[in-house]
Amino acid sequence: MPEIAVSQKSKVQCYHCGEDCDEKTIIAHEKNFCCDGCKMVFEILNKTGMCDYYTISDNPGTNQRIKIREDKFAFLDDQKIQSALLIFANETETHVNFYLPQMHCSSCLWLLENLHRLNENVIGSKVNFERKEADIVFDHRKVSMRQVAELLASIGYEPYISFKDLKQQRPSLNMSKIYKLGVAGFCFANIMLFSFPEYLGIDSQELFLQGTFRYMNIILSLPVFFYSSSEFYISAWKSLKHGFLNIDAPIVLAVAVAFTRSLYEVLSGTGAGYFDSMAGIVFFMLIGRVLQDKTYQQLSFERDYTAYFPIAVTRIKEEQTEAVALPDIVLDDTLLIHHQELIPADGILTRGKAMIDYSFVTGESVPVEKEMGEIVYAGGKQIGSNIELLVIKEVSQSYLTKLWNRSELQRDRNDEERSFVHLLSRYFTWILFTIAAAAAIYWWLHDPSRIGQVVTAVLIVACPCSLLLSNTFTNGNILRRLGRNQFYLRNAQTIEDIANINYIVFDKTGTLTTGRYQDINYDGADISESIKEKIAVLASHSTHPMSKAIAEWTKQTSIQNISVADFKELPGKGIEGTVKGDRLKLGSAFFVQKTEQGSSLDSVVFVSVNGTVLGRFGFRNHYREQVPALMKKLRKLGYPISILSGDNAGEKEYLEEMLGKGTPILFHQKPEDKLEAIKKIQATGKRVMMVGDGLNDAGALKQADVGIAITENTATFTPASDVILEASMLPRFHQFLFMCKANKVLVWTAFIVSILYNIVGESFAVSGNLSPMVAAILMPASSLTILLISFGASNLLSWKMNLK
Amino acid sequence: MSWNGHDYPVTFTNITTPPTMSVIIILLLASISVAALFLGAFLWSVKTGQYDDEMSPPMRMLLDSVPAKESKEQVKVESL
Numbered sequence: 001m002p003e004i005a006v007s008q009k010s011k012v013q014c015y016h017c018g019e020d021c022d023e024k025t026i027i028a029h030e031k032n033f034c035c036d037g038c039k040m041v042f043e044i045l046n047k048t049g050m051c052d053y054y055t056i057s058d059n060p061g062t063n064q065r066i067k068i069r070e071d072k073f074a075f076l077d078d079q080k081i082q083s084a085l086l087i088f089a090n091e092t093e094t095h096v097n098f099y100l101p102q103m104h105c106s107s108c109l110w111l112l113e114n115l116h117r118l119n120e121n122v123i124g125s126k127v128n129f130e131r132k133e134a135d136i137v138f139d140h141r142k143v144s145m146r147q148v149a150e151l152l153a154s155i156g157y158e159p160y161i162s163f164k165d166l167k168q169q170r171p172s173l174n175m176s177k178i179y180k181l182g183v184a185g186f187c188f189a190n191i192m193l194f195s196f197p198e199y200l201g202i203d204s205q206e207l208f209l210q211g212t213f214r215y216m217n218i219i220l221s222l223p224v225f226f227y228s229s230s231e232f233y234i235s236a237w238k239s240l241k242h243g244f245l246n247i248d249a250p251i252v253l254a255v256a257v258a259f260t261r262s263l264y265e266v267l268s269g270t271g272a273g274y275f276d277s278m279a280g281i282v283f284f285m286l287i288g289r290v291l292q293d294k295t296y297q298q299l300s301f302e303r304d305y306t307a308y309f310p311i312a313v314t315r316i317k318e319e320q321t322e323a324v325a326l327p328d329i330v331l332d333d334t335l336l337i338h339h340q341e342l343i344p345a346d347g348i349l350t351r352g353k354a355m356i357d358y359s360f361v362t363g364e365s366v367p368v369e370k371e372m373g374e375i376v377y378a379g380g381k382q383i384g385s386n387i388e389l390l391v392i393k394e395v396s397q398s399y400l401t402k403l404w405n406r407s408e409l410q411r412d413r414n415d416e417e418r419s420f421v422h423l424l425s426r427y428f429t430w431i432l433f434t435i436a437a438a439a440a441i442y443w444w445l446h447d448p449s450r451i452g453q454v455v456t457a458v459l460i461v462a463c464p465c466s467l468l469l470s471n472t473f474t475n476g477n478i479l480r481r482l483g484r485n486q487f488y489l490r491n492a493q494t495i496e497d498i499a500n501i502n503y504i505v506f507d508k509t510g511t512l513t514t515g516r517y518q519d520i521n522y523d524g525a526d527i528s529e530s531i532k533e534k535i536a537v538l539a540s541h542s543t544h545p546m547s548k549a550i551a552e553w554t555k556q557t558s559i560q561n562i563s564v565a566d567f568k569e570l571p572g573k574g575i576e577g578t579v580k581g582d583r584l585k586l587g588s589a590f591f592v593q594k595t596e597q598g599s600s601l602d603s604v605v606f607v608s609v610n611g612t613v614l615g616r617f618g619f620r621n622h623y624r625e626q627v628p629a630l631m632k633k634l635r636k637l638g639y640p641i642s643i644l645s646g647d648n649a650g651e652k653e654y655l656e657e658m659l660g661k662g663t664p665i666l667f668h669q670k671p672e673d674k675l676e677a678i679k680k681i682q683a684t685g686k687r688v689m690m691v692g693d694g695l696n697d698a699g700a701l702k703q704a705d706v707g708i709a710i711t712e713n714t715a716t717f718t719p720a721s722d723v724i725l726e727a728s729m730l731p732r733f734h735q736f737l738f739m740c741k742a743n744k745v746l747v748w749t750a751f752i753v754s755i756l757y758n759i760v761g762e763s764f765a766v767s768g769n770l771s772p773m774v775a776a777i778l779m780p781a782s783s784l785t786i787l788l789i790s791f792g793a794s795n796l797l798s799w800k801m802n803l804k
Numbered sequence: 805m806s807w808n809g810h811d812y813p814v815t816f817t818n819i820t821t822p823p824t825m826s827v828i829i830i831l832l833l834a835s836i837s838v839a840a841l842f843l844g845a846f847l848w849s850v851k852t853g854q855y856d857d858e859m860s861p862p863m864r865m866l867l868d869s870v871p872a873k874e875s876k877e878q879v880k881v882e883s884l
Contacts, residue, residue, distance in 0.1 A: 056867065106863040113864070129860035178850050186843040190836060212829065216836075 014038050016156075018059025037064020041156045045111075048118055053111045060107030061156050068153050069338055075312030075323030076146035084325075085145070085161070087135070093123055094140040098152065098159035101713070103132045111155065119143060119151055162717075163309035163326045177231065177293065181286040184228035187220045188279035192776075194220070198272040199773045214266045217275040224279045225259045228286060247425035247468055250432065254460055255282065261456040274460055277775045281465045284783050288472030292492045294479050301490040301721060308379075308695065308717045309395070313337070313344050316388065326395050335389045337382045345378050346398045347389035354387050355544065356380035359509050360694040362646045362670070366619075367545055379695055383545070419496055420744070421471045424751065432462050439766045450768050457770040461761035466754025466782050474746045474790035478739055481794060484804045486726030487736045494722045497706045498740035500687050504634060505678060505700070507692035508645035508655075511710050513621035514727075520553045524607075524615010531614070534579040535607060537562045538586060542575050546605055547586065550617055574605070583610050604650075621651060626731035628658045633734045635660070640686075644669045644677055646696050675699035695719055735801050739794075746793050750786045757782035 012021045015031040016038035026033040029046065033039040041061060045053050053060060075081055088095040103112070108127075112134050115122045121143035125136045138148050149159050194213040197206075232248045232255070239246035255278055262273025314336040315324040321336060326344055329335070334350065337343055343356065354370035361379035370376055376389060378398040395401065436458045443451045475492035482489060489495060506512055527535070532554045539551035541564050567577035574587010585592045585608045592606035593613055605617045634641060642664040643655060649667040656665065666677065674692075678700045681688050690697065690704035693711065698719035701707030709721035710730065718724055725733070761778050764770045798804075849855070 106867065109860055109863050110867045127860050128857040129863070130857050175850050175855070178855070179847060182843060182846045182850070186839060190839060193835075194832075209828065212832075216832070 013059060014061075014063075015054070016042050016059065016061035017063045018061075019063055035064055037156075040064070041154070044118070044155060050111065050114065050117060053107050056107040056110055057105045060105050060111075062102045062104075064156055068158055071314075073146045073149040073153070074314075075325070076149055077144065078312065078323055078325065080328075081312060081323075081325050082145050089140065092139060092141065093137050094145070095135060095137050096145060096148070097133055097135050098149070098161070099131075099133050100152065100157045101132055101160050102157050103127070103129065103134075108157070112152075112157065115151070118155070119147075122148065122151075161311045163306045163311050177286065177290050180228040180231060181283070181290055183223050184279065184283040184286055187224045187228075188276075188283040191217050191220050191276045191279045195272065195276045195776065199776065210272075211269075214272055217273070218263065218266055221259065221262070221275040221279060224282050225255065229255050229282050231286065231289065232282075244422075245426050245429065246422045247471075250425060250429045251281070251285065251465060251468065254462075254465070257456050258460045261452075261460070274775055277460065277779050280776075280779050280783075285465055285468055285472070288469050288476065291476030292472040292479065294476060294483070296483065296488050301724065308342070309344055310342055313341070329391055329395055331391055331394065333391045335391060337387050337389060339382060339384060339386065341382055343376055343378050343380050343382065343389065345389075345391050345395045346393040347376055347391045349374055349376050350388045350390050352385055352387035355383045357383055360696075362694075362696050364509070364647050369544075419493060421467065421747070425467060428467065432459070435462070435762060435766070442766075443768070454765065454768050457765035457768070458762060461765045461770060461775060461778065462758050465779075466757065466786055467751050469783055470750030470754060470786045470790055471747050473787055474743055474750065474794060477791055477794045478743050481798045481803065482736055482739060485732065485736070486729045488724045490722045494706065495740045495743050497687075497722065498689065498737060499744050501689040501706055502639065503642070503681055503686040503688045504639045505642045505644055505681070505688055505690045505704070507674075507690075507694070507697050507700075508643055508651065509621065509647050510693035511691055511697075512627050512643075513623050514712075519620045519622050520549055521618045521620070522553070522615060523618060524613075527614060531582075531609060533562070534582055534584055534609075535586070537579045538564055538567075538575060538577050538584045541567055541577065542569055544569075544575075546617075546619065547575060549619070550586065550605065553617070584608070589616075619650075620654065621647075624727060624730055630731055630733055631658055634737075637734060637737065639737075642666070642677075642681070644674045644700065646670065646674075669696075671696045671699050675703050678703045691725075693718070732803070735803060738801070739797065739803075742794070742797055746790055749793070750789045753785055753789060754782055757785070 012025055012032045013019070014021050014034035016033055019034055021032055021034040026036065026039050028039050029042070031042070033042065038061060041064060042054075045051055076085075086094050086096045100108075100112070102108070109129060112127050113125055115125045115136065121139045123137040123139060125134050127134050134152075136148060138145075149161075152159055194216050197210060197213055229252075232252050236246065236248040236252045240249065258274045258278040258281075262275050262278065265271035265273040309326055312323045312325050313329070314321050315329070316334045316336050324333075329345055335344070335347065349370050349372050351372065354374075354376055355367050356370060356376060357367045358364050358377075358380045359367075360381070361377075367383055368380070375392070378393075378395070378401070436455050439454050439458055440451050443454050472492070475495055478495055479489055479492060536551050536554040539547040539554070542548075562579065564577040564579050567575070569575045570587070570591065574585060574591040576583065576585040576587075578584070586605055589604070589606055592608045604619070607614050607617065631641065641659055643659070643666065645651075645665070645667050646669050647667060652665060652667065656663065659665070666673075669677065674697060678688055678690060682703075682705070687705045689706040689708065690700045691708045691710060692698075692701055693709060697707075697709075701709060701719055701721045706723065707721040708723040708725055709718040710725050710727050711718045712727045725736075729736075757778060761770070761775070764774050854861075
């Protein structure tokens, strides 16, 4: 019976992390676990009676297959590092904030806020889910920061502590706009209330009431004019100082004119003024601003190398190991780099065999082997055994760091002046002045006493708030829509930049490919099962990722007990050994056949048995889902595409087939080459979008008009960019481009509608009939129409495209 | 603006006389101060960081838990 049950439910799920368990399922406490790590977490929680963790959400854990090195958090014993990390400390307690990227569900929240039940010396903890951070308070007399970090790691939430944490404080949220919005809303609503008697008409006997209401309005409009609108004054003043008229300038003009005229009317007893319209404009425009300024707290678009580097590494000093913070590494230090650890500084390899994964730094998909005495550059990840390095350049001087300090990457683009909205508003302002002047001349000829009244009415009613509203509301809504589909934009201006690009450059490794997995295809004579087994035995003796991939390809599982005699591994060439009497060789063409034949590319491995070549294994990067289909769609949309890869040219044919002949595909591109390539394309007048993932793309991402960083997990490091895109959403990339393009059309549509309202309003104003009531009806009506257009149309669009 | 004026009782045709107006003024002040109270509550809630994290409170309220020993400094530190 159990077998049937298993076959129906194809895979066994791990009770802790919910992932499929392979053959090595661990059964403990009548539950299945995929690995020891998951089981251990369960046991810790079980012991303290915290299994509620598993009932709040199903399989809430994260996979624990990769073990955390025992003394990984040893650096937290260092006083200097401690004091850089803690937020507050007194005699009895310490507050520290840890970034826990594994946090994802309500179970996580519950567990992390109940840390005090796991260790009584933890006083309390509070989770900020959006930032994936936990503020932890502990009694440092009884438990150390290192122990707290280890406690978190032991239950599956390993704190992510990077070099950056040492340097700067995290920025606090800017809530000033929210305050301004609150005040403006309060004043707007009350001014409207007090203006009702004016709209409805007041009996001549109620003049006392009328006066009271008008003076109340003055009082209420003061905070709006002096506090809430300051947002616009500052922005308009800044751009005026640069000799540039931005959209806020006419708005400031309208607000100021409305305020002074209303003040004059009330004080002179000639009218009620337009306090209601003024407060309304400010209120609605602040809503738009707040909507548009949606920020993704969990993401950072400004990361540099400091966020990628660890906070500390192990240094060997007089035969002793100690943790040392990155800035304290000096020349001639000897560093001990463990498996899966990052190399923080350029150095010479002095002990051990280095196998360094540079895929994130250079784009090479295959790890590089280094011999003792060779120079190892910072940024790579060591795979395999421990190595020792003699530092030859300090962290701030290393090759990788220097790339970041290039001057052209330091400048910031001016967001403001690029938007077409500002251009539009400038025309708008000039037309407005013309109308005002024409009306002034007309009334000067007919009834000079009304000039002031008419001109101010023209300026008040025609304020380009509709344009600004349509812009901010549409941007805000599209920003949210895209964010829900894991396409996170740095700010609203990026939408327009994306709509304007006409050239797309892709990185290969890690962007179009997953970088980690490789597809193998075997080409040659048939291999019998017994030979396959022998190949598997030989390949599994090497830690080289290609050997590992071959061993996996053979699908042989019971090979642990077969030994290899006379095993030899020649770095960069291949491996050989005798298995069950047969001499096997795996490696490059030259190594296996002693002849230079076929392609000289790294991504082919030949196999021979007793001197006869059987065939070759071709390695191909594993492309992300639907990449060819996406390329086709992008080309159909008319975007020229280029590929810049740091890898070797092994994939050239495949890429050409996918993109069509004549597509520029460049290989062996160093980070600077990529940057220069982007510059060259820009020099031909194209606006370039760069899509990349690694540190080697960082320069190009910054240089491009729009830089998009692809990541498999938004919690991990991404280089500075304008957009962060979750890799699983790459197949929908063309739809995101389309959304951004549609944004411009929507803003235009809303703008045209607002112009129609303006014509109606202006006709009242020019003829001298703009009563406060007409203004009070026109203003919200136009705003509401614009809201409907921008929200309705963008939601309809994303619904049609099946986006979330 | 006295309440015990000689023109009691008020008739609806007579609504414009100063004593009744004072009622409206009082109502007006009352309504403004109630609204101002709400404004104050809103500003306070923003200031104490209640909008910093919009995701965890809705989850937190559904979880039964043994309350932790609250630290007095906690709130102060978070608003840093």
